[in-house]
Amino acid sequence: MKFSLSGRIIEVAYKYCKMSIDEFIKMAGEIGYDAVELRRTQISEKTTPEELQQIKEASQKYNVGISRIPACSVKDDASMKELEKYADMAVELNCPYLAIGFETTQWAQRAADYLKERDLSIAIQVHTDGPFESPELALKTLKEIDRDNFGLMFDPANYFVRRIDYVKAVEQLKDYIFIVSVQCLAEASPDDAHAEEERGFYYKRHLLGQPGGMDFQAVFDAVKKIGFDGYVTVIEPISEVMESRELAKHMYEQLKKMTA
Template structure:
């Protein structure tokens, strides 16, 4: 069964400011009905005190919520490998299966994967525009370069929409056993390439939209594709704060739409 998670991005006001404390966010997530959370770098990082990490762990346990993945978005140079070790230690302590990272340096990523593996933690990189992993083909080339069994991919269909690529079952099949994690948000193409809320990629305009919008991501296709390849993990909603809707009301709306698809 696919399990639904909620990212702290939905309450993220800035890189270090959130609408509620992390324990309160975990409790609110559980109350709505999500099974997991993503803790953003501003909620959990290498500088988070041990006492606060213990408080987060207690909140996860008390509310019956898992940590789908932690973030380790650091500069990729030898000086930051200690940060990888620290975050892998934190992830293992919270029973989180993955560290999410960016991808800029193959050698560094190989060493990061080796460190994470010491803690039985995997490393995931999102298939994302403006990176070497913008396409399925590019993502699989990176996997071949990294050549570590605990390195895998995060599938996020809205980035396929941005890249003008199909995000259905055929794309998912190409990922094979490198598909380790799923994140979800909703975008649709629009004619405008300027204005508030407009995202531009390759001279094409996009904007955020609610689930069920006929021009947005078809989550029915997404979940049908995930089931077709036998995916059994977390699918985490990573929508940002809405300018027009209460954050947790938006999270609840998505849960009502996505839960029947799991």
């Protein structure tokens, strides 16, 4: 497996990142990550050719790949035209995966067909709400789209907060998992100051590898069993209690142990 670090770990309130892209990619490489996943605050339709070249040069300089970039929501001919720019950027960065939004199966298929011509794939994050919020619904959606370059960024945490067996889901979704993402949570009491809530279930951020949190060792045992050998992407948000570099290093070390 290859390890990737999301820019979410340095992103402040979904508005900006506290490091330049060069600094971020350099940090990831120094820790040992194989790649980075870029956020919309780092690359978007507003990215200039000069800025794209800077990302490419940093990727090459620090020998760190780009695993996935965000793209647009595909819903009409205008947005398909916009998708072309994201595809151009992905090709320039040698990035294999894009994240898209879509309103209908037909538009998802059109996007996948176009990207296949560019040797690119779509990896959609498993998330609460929407067409991938349970393994059963995800399978239904994926079978309707029926494109071999349209798959999932499997996020166990989003199934955890829905009280879905996220380890069993690995086997259920094995044919469609392109990326495995990691953000660790634990159940919390309603009066916990750090608790968040999803449909009556309370949870909080938890340090990977510490007792009491999600069982990611079981996740990786299941992932190995299905023969997965792709990107494992750390998507932890910026931490209130730990510096981003320290958290990124901790996550990398834990992932190396769990996937050994």
